[in-house]
Amino acid sequence: MNKVAIVTGSSRGIGAATARLLAARGYSVCVNYRSGASQAEAVVSEITDQGGSALACQADVSQEHDVIALFDATEKALGPVTALVNNVGVLFTQSRLVDMDVERFNRVMTTNTTSCFLCCREAMRRMPDGGAIVNVSSLAARTGSPFEYVDYAASKAAMDALTRGLSVEAAERNIRINGVRPGFIHTDIHADGGEPGRVDRLTPSIPLKRGGQPEEVANAIAWLLSDEATYVTGTFLDVAGGR
Numbered sequence: 001m002n003k004v005a006i007v008t009g010s011s012r013g014i015g016a017a018t019a020r021l022l023a024a025r026g027y028s029v030c031v032n033y034r035s036g037a038s039q040a041e042a043v044v045s046e047i048t049d050q051g052g053s054a055l056a057c058q059a060d061v062s063q064e065h066d067v068i069a070l071f072d073a074t075e076k077a078l079g080p081v082t083a084l085v086n087n088v089g090v091l092f093t094q095s096r097l098v099d100m101d102v103e104r105f106n107r108v109m110t111t112n113t114t115s116c117f118l119c120c121r122e123a124m125r126r127m128p129d130g131g132a133i134v135n136v137s138s139l140a141a142r143t144g145s146p147f148e149y150v151d152y153a154a155s156k157a158a159m160d161a162l163t164r165g166l167s168v169e170a171a172e173r174n175i176r177i178n179g180v181r182p183g184f185i186h187t188d189i190h191a192d193g194g195e196p197g198r199v200d201r202l203t204p205s206i207p208l209k210r211g212g213q214p215e216e217v218a219n220a221i222a223w224l225l226s227d228e229a230t231y232v233t234g235t236f237l238d239v240a241g242g243r
């Protein structure tokens, strides 16, 4: 069976590192993005320059219609989807819960959790038996991210429950669903939260005394998708330097 992966939100950061690594391991990869077309095309060029196969595909994965179109386009260009990485995630300016408005809360839930639901559902409807899904959660699902992003933490905890429940439903078809929980990783997401230097500020609290690199999260994702993890489902791998 040809290995075909969709990596949502892979124009930059952890998603881009995952797309590159999966391509190097023989997957044809759909590089999904919402607005970063040139960045996504650059990831695709890197992959094809190395002899790999990839496609850039614009889709806002919080929207049902876009998710269906994303799977259609990937199947048409690359073949049946055998692996899915639900990597999209957003957060907004650090704030106490008491100061958050409902539009922000709903946007975080829709982008992070509804997108995961929609992509998992579409994968379950189309994926051949034996496929695999990795949901990119967060250390925040365990800590709750007080004073910063309780909304984001709640969206990730919901993804964890979805991962656990769906893993049991999917087991009868030998489709494995797992989660990774990154800790503090050097990407642009922290600037979106209002603090570009957040990883460096928090480094003293990390047992390994450094922030992580996107490639280190990609390694965990690729392992969970691989045939080295054929007896691993419904579980979570923290990639958080010991936090």
Ligand code: NAP
Pocket (backbone or CB within 6 Å): 008, 009, 010, 011, 012, 013, 014, 015, 032, 033, 034, 035, 036, 037, 059, 060, 061, 062, 086, 087, 088, 089, 090, 111, 136, 137, 138, 139, 140, 181, 182, 183, 184, 185, 186, 187, 188, 189, 190, 192
């Ligand atoms: P990032 O650098 O901000 O990248 C986010 C990616 O998601 C971009 O490619 C962005 O594309 C895409 N995206 C956002 N909304 C989208 C939508 N509605 N539809 C399609 N694509 C969308 O993020 P990151 O730091 O690599 O994080 C990746 C994942 O890891 C997220 O789920 C995040 O919550 C999780 N995580 C990260 C950290 C960390 O420290 N970095 C820690 C824990 C968990 P466009 O630019 O085109 O919108």
